[in-house]
């Protein structure tokens with residue numbers, strides 16, 4: 154069973170193979186559509202991008218006493234373009250669902266980052282692996298705000314590895 | 327004449343929405359299990375296991391099944407013997423508002439195509455009314471996520487394109503969608519009517535029971551063939567390849583103009599949240 158613990162070094166990504174299951178334990182940052190638009194323009198982003206893991210998610214509201222609401226991945230392709238400048242600034246792992254553009258895939262390989270998928274729609278299961286949550290930025294974006302999550306054994310699959318392989322049966326694009 | 331109290335309508339809608347966001351129909355779960363046993367590769371099995379476990383957690387009532395708790399769609403049939411001293415549409419929307427606020431469901435509706443400001447209570451729902459004989463109010467309710475809705479298609483074929491033309495269009499749409507609509511999917515298809523009618527047929531087809539087949543022999547045949555052909559595409563659970571891309575294909579039809587063959591394809595993800603209430 155493979156595990157990933159951020160901050161992520163390039164070396165720790167080398168052995169990952171597309172299609173294989175990995176469990177993440179540690180800090181993960183949430184960011185999706187609107188947060189990406191803002192993050193790329195930030196001179197000083199709300200968290201250290203280097204070696205970081207970004208999770209594309211917009212949870213349901215948390216009930217009282219609950220850490221977080223349901224938290225499954227959203228479709229990644231919408232972040233394809235904006236993910237590139239973030240990888241250039243050090244983001245190492247992105248978690249979402251579905252395939253991505255060829256341009257994204259190329260840029261990802263160039264920056265030696267990887268793309269993981271979590272099971273789309275398994276939002277209750279995934280939320281149960283989130284142990285704490287802290288608001289970092291853009292509160293006004295509601296479910297799209299940037300949060301720092303602490304996750305434990307968060308289940309993902311390697312979608313695009315460092316070696317150019319893909320979990321998806323058809324080519325990206 | 328029979329009266330249906332507004333309060334009762336609102337409460338039924340609200341409860342149905344909260345319920346469907348935490349419980350999947352048993353027939354779906356059985357289908358997940360069957361699909362799981364059919365898969366050969368570990369990764370495809372593992373994704374279906376996640377879905378089964380997800381439902382176990384969601385049904386405890388704390389976490390909704392999916393974070394995209396959808397935009398609400400309703401098909402409402404109003405019996406001719408009913409009287410109402412309120413706007414039914416307003417009351418239905420009130421039920422939606424209370425479900426999403428009190429049920430801690432995500433508000434996923436924005437006001438404007440470009441300014442995209444959230445309406446903050448998940449209203450308005452998209453409501454379709456039909457006036458029928460009888461004294462019942464039947465409300466079919468769906469909470470539909472965008473992941474699968476975004477992969478839907480409408481097109482108008484030539485009558486001579488026939489069943490083969492329809493199949494080709496459906497296969498192309500499913501291929502193009504790949505893993506994005508969260509397969510295993512259910513495919514709703516509307517054949518006939520016109521531009522908007524075909525889309526309505528496709529959406530309404532998604533309310534049919536998972537094992538329901540068309541009464542029309544040709545259409546039933548087409549449903550079965552498409553089911554096989556879609557599953558041969560090897561898109562698989564979440565697009566990672568595998569035996570099960572779709573759990574069912576449902577085709578609804580309506581008469582159409584001599585010169586056209588409208589086709590609408592509405593894709594439903596595995597988090598198929600539908601319910602019917604009868605008042």
Ligand code: SF4
Pocket residue numbers: 225226227273274275392393394395470471472473474506507508595596597
């Ligand atoms: S497509 Fe369905 S299961 Fe997937 S994220 Fe959207 S609502 Fe959830």
